[in-house]
Amino acid sequence: MTTEVSRTPAPPAVLDTPPPPRWAVWAAHAVPLIALPSTLWRLAMTAGVPVGYSEEVLRTDYGLPGTGYLILPLISLAQEGAALLTLGLVRDWGLVAPRRLPFIGGRPVRTGAAVTAALLGALVMTAVTVSQLLLWDTVDQGNLTGTHRTVMGWLYAPLLLWGPLLALVTLSYALRRRSRR
Template structure:
């Protein structure tokens, strides 16, 4: 029991207070969404920044294969990973209090309500754009980039398994974010409609 409370406390501190009316399934969906990008970030940094044996570093690319990611600087790999995980983390805002009311530490906006569309539009566009990942993974299975060019990644045996374990979760990022976005929109609009009805009822004079 204590362990469960500790986990809940840690999650609450990391993700902020859950908004009122958010069901448990939505909260766990948000947590899962934040983790979809993490394995690939770890794989990318370990393989390309620290030289972990997750791919064939010393092997010359096969005929017709471009160097691909090997030409990217270490800073690019770090930046890509940080940005990816940060964007994944923002999905928590669709179930947390800070996704409905701007945190007070934000100058000029702190304490004000977040407009529904200010969250729904970017989240919806992001979910749509992220649907490219399933296609990208299919192309990667064929040894190609999303553009159809050779990707230059060479893995064998367990390295291939590790690659897919790290990158397969990305296919769930878009669909999970889409579910959260629809739920956020319906919940916020429902709350607003209820408030309007309540105010209208209060304005009706008693008989």
């Protein structure tokens, strides 16, 4: 006795939209990867790995021990979750909302809403990371020095690419969605 799996046909939004270019797929997959080093730094700090801060700085600035055990991992999860949303711009779930989502499941994603949200995210990420780069000489002045400061800088530096990569992937998404009309 064989059981057939019932497959519903793909919605027109998926069928009518051309596939993303290879560079856009690569860029979308790069975003979560460039967010990962700073996430790992934060999680290492939470786990008690010596990252160069004194116990006093960990306690007063990062809430460790204490609320930092909750807040720092939540920041890390939120960061990676936001980075993973970039994949929606090159995957089918960026064209039609997954059925498991309440209220919007199975409906086509509005191009304008997706593009606006993604461009706003790209703008915010670019503004935040560039402003932090410009302030780097004053960040943690005296609290983190030498090798630890250099390591932290190299782990956070890839975030400078997040905004521009997201903007490029968003442009590709917008052009693909516009070409199906």
